[in-house]
Amino acid sequence: MIEIRNVHKSFGDLHVVKGVNLTVKKGEVLSIIGGSGSGKSTLLMCINGLEKIQQGSIVVDGVEVNDPNCDLNRLRERIGIVFQQWNAFPHMTVLENVMLAPRKVLKWGFGKAKKEAVKQLTHVGLGDKLDVFPSQLSGGQQQRMAIARALAMSPDYMLFDEATSALDPQLVGEVLDTMRMLSEDGMTMILVTHEIGFAREVSDRVAFFHKGLIHEIGTPQEVIDNPQKPETIQFLKSVV
Ligand SMILES: Nc1ncnc2c1ncn2[C@@H]1O[C@H](COP(=O)(O)OP(=O)(O)OP(=O)(O)O)[C@@H](O)[C@H]1O
Numbered sequence: 348m349i350e351i352r353n354v355h356k357s358f359g360d361l362h363v364v365k366g367v368n369l370t371v372k373k374g375e376v377l378s379i380i381g382g383s384g385s386g387k388s389t390l391l392m393c394i395n396g397l398e399k400i401q402q403g404s405i406v407v408d409g410v411e412v413n414d415p416n417c418d419l420n421r422l423r424e425r426i427g428i429v430f431q432q433w434n435a436f437p438h439m440t441v442l443e444n445v446m447l448a449p450r451k452v453l454k455w456g457f458g459k460a461k462k463e464a465v466k467q468l469t470h471v472g473l474g475d476k477l478d479v480f481p482s483q484l485s486g487g488q489q490q491r492m493a494i495a496r497a498l499a500m501s502p503d504y505m506l507f508d509e510a511t512s513a514l515d516p517q518l519v520g521e522v523l524d525t526m527r528m529l530s531e532d533g534m535t536m537i538l539v540t541h542e543i544g545f546a547r548e549v550s551d552r553v554a555f556f557h558k559g560l561i562h563e564i565g566t567p568q569e570v571i572d573n574p575q576k577p578e579t580i581q582f583l584k585s586v587v
């Protein structure tokens with residue numbers, strides 16, 4: 348479970364996250380929607396300790412992320428993150444790219460790392476692309492490789508930050524299909540997304556972010572189909 352309590356984050360004088368409270372339970376899929384600059388990416392970065400918070404607490408399965416004793420490497424093994432774009436190592440094959448972190452970070456032997464990487468690449472539909480180089484993949488395939496890379500660490504949580512927004516429209520569907528499959532597998536996920544239809548379909552809850560706060564949160568039916576706050580209504584009008 349991820350428990351976010353009164354979290355504040357500033358960059359210098361810029362107060363970006365202004366007291367967010369949020370609990371994400373095991374197996375839950377939460378989508379975060381909201382305008383550009385509202386603090387969505389920043390919150391994701393705080394959850395896996397890539398950014399330090401100034402106030403509040405973030406507790407992942409009982410471990411306080413901002414405790415100086417928190418093992419951030421261990422935390423990041425358990426929380427996979429997929430960004431808009433991931434720069435794979437161009438001189439390594441798809442398989443080698445996915446094997447890298449389990450080998451280096453988890454210290455797995457070659458055989459075990461390869462078996463897991465093949466399994467995850469097959470799971471995301473890239474079983475026939477193991478030995479090609481990343482530049483030989485389409486954008487959608489590259490994003491699926493990034494998902495496989497995160498899954499190869501056997502994470503308990505997956506965070507997605509606009510994983511489809513750098514893709515050509517015809518490639519979005521295949522990446523969304525992969526994310527949908529993960530949700531059906533029971534993965535606990537937080538998705539920052541502009542794909543409102545997808546958020547409605549896969550999410551247990553949707554949070555609308557506005558000016559560094561969760562302005563409205565509820566089921567997709569509540570927040571997307573029947574929003575209550577004027578800002579949510581305005582935002583949804585602007586994106587559909
Ligand atoms: N490393 C940083 N240093 C300084 N300011 C930052 C940094 N990262 C983000 N910001 C600022 O924090 C604010 C929130 O940024 P953030 O990336 O969290 O927004 P977002 O909701 O993800 O927006 P988008 O939908 O455009 O991705 C912005 O004003 C941004 O310029």
Ligand SMILES: [Mg+2]
Nearest residue numbers: 387388389508
């Ligand atoms: Mg962002």
